[in-house]
Amino acid sequence: MIIVKNLWKRYQSIPVLKGLNLEVKKSEVLVILGRSGAGKSVLLRHIIGIEKPDEGQILVDGFDITSCRGNALYQAVKNMGMLFQGAALFDSMNIEQNTAFSLLQHGDPITKKPYPSHVIQKKVKEALEMVGLEGTEKKMPSDLSGGMRKRAALARLIVYRPSILLYDEPTTGLDPITAQQINELIVQIQKELKGTSIVVTHDINSAFFIADRLALHKDGQIAHIGNVETFMQIDDPIIHFLREHCYTGIKKEPFNDRQN
Numbered sequence: 001m002i003i004v005k006n007l008w009k010r011y012q013s014i015p016v017l018k019g020l021n022l023e024v025k026k027s028e029v030l031v032i033l034g035r036s037g038a039g040k041s042v043l044l045r046h047i048i049g050i051e052k053p054d055e056g057q058i059l060v061d062g063f064d065i066t067s068c069r070g071n072a073l074y075q076a077v078k079n080m081g082m083l084f085q086g087a088a089l090f091d092s093m094n095i096e097q098n099t100a101f102s103l104l105q106h107g108d109p110i111t112k113k114p115y116p117s118h119v120i121q122k123k124v125k126e127a128l129e130m131v132g133l134e135g136t137e138k139k140m141p142s143d144l145s146g147g148m149r150k151r152a153a154l155a156r157l158i159v160y161r162p163s164i165l166l167y168d169e170p171t172t173g174l175d176p177i178t179a180q181q182i183n184e185l186i187v188q189i190q191k192e193l194k195g196t197s198i199v200v201t202h203d204i205n206s207a208f209f210i211a212d213r214l215a216l217h218k219d220g221q222i223a224h225i226g227n228v229e230t231f232m233q234i235d236d237p238i239i240h241f242l243r244e245h246c247y248t249g250i251k252k253e254p255f256n257d258r259q260n
C-alpha cells in the first residue's frame with residue numbers, strides 16, 4: 001500500500017504539488033488522469049524516490065521513503081519499477097543487454113550475489129517472450145519501431161519482477177493498435193506479477209481499459225478518485241468532458257474478480 005500525505009513541491013517557488021494526498025491499494029491498477037503540466041510525472045518521480053518533496057510524506061508499506069537516502073532509499077524502492085515517458089532504452093546496448101541491465105547491476109536480492117549468466121539469460125528470455133519480443137535479443141533499439149521499443153522498455157522493467165510498477169504515459173505517441181497491445185500487456189503484467197500499478201495517462205481509452213480506479217490530478221492535488229462508474233458520475237468540468245466525448249462504457253472485469 002502506498003500513502004501519499006500532504007505532498008508539496010515547488011520549482012523556482014512555483015508550487016506544482018500543493019498538499020497532494022493519495023492512497024493506492026495493494027494489487028490495484030490506479031490510473032491518474034490530468035491535463036499536461038498538472039504534475040503527474042512529478043508525482044511519480046516522488047513516489048519512486050528520485051525527487052524529494054518540500055513537505056509531506058510517502059509511505060510505502062508503512063516505510064517513509066521521503067526521510068531516507070542512499071542505501072536505505074535503495075532498499076525501500078528496490079521493489080519498484082518505472083516505465084519512463086519515452087522508452088528510455090540505452091541506445092548503445094542491444095535489447096538483450098538492455099533487458100539484463102538491472103539484473104547485472106543489482107544481482108540477486110535474496111542471496112545478495114551476482115546472478116549466474118544462465119539465470120540472467122533465462123530471465124531475459126522470459127521477459128522478452130512476455131512482451132512478444134523473442135528473437136530481438138541482438139537488435140539495437142534503433143532497429144525497432146516505437147511500439148517495439150516501448151515493449152522492450154516493459155521487458156526491462158518486468159525482468160526483475162517489481163511489486164510496484166509506475167507507468168508514465170505508456171501509450172503516448174503510439175498508434176491505436178500498438179497502444180492497445182501495450183494496454184493488454186499492462187493488464188497481463190499486473191495479473192502475472194500481482195503487483196500494484198500506477199498508470200499516468202491522458203489516453204482515456206487506455207484508462208478505461210486498464211483501471212481498477214481512476215483519479216484526477218488537478219490544481220496540484222488529487223481532486224477526485226473512485227472506481228470507474230463512480231468517477232464518471234463526479235460533477236467536475238474535466239470529467240464532464242470525458243463523459244460527453246470519450247466514455248465508451250467499456251472496461252475490464254472488476255478488481256475483486258481478478259484476485260482469484
Ligand SMILES: Nc1ncnc2c1ncn2[C@@H]1O[C@H](COP(=O)(O)OP(=O)(O)O)[C@@H](O)[C@H]1O
Nearest residue numbers: 011012016034035036037038039040041042043
Ligand atoms: N525539474 C523541474 N524543474 C522545474 N520545473 C519542473 C521540473 N519538473 C517539472 N516541472 C514543472 O512542473 C509542472 C508539472 O510537470 P509534469 O509533472 O511533467 O507535468 P505532467 O502532468 O504533464 O506530467 C510543469 O509546469 C513543469 O514545467
Ligand SMILES: [Mg+2]
Nearest residue numbers: 040041085168
Ligand atoms: Mg508527464
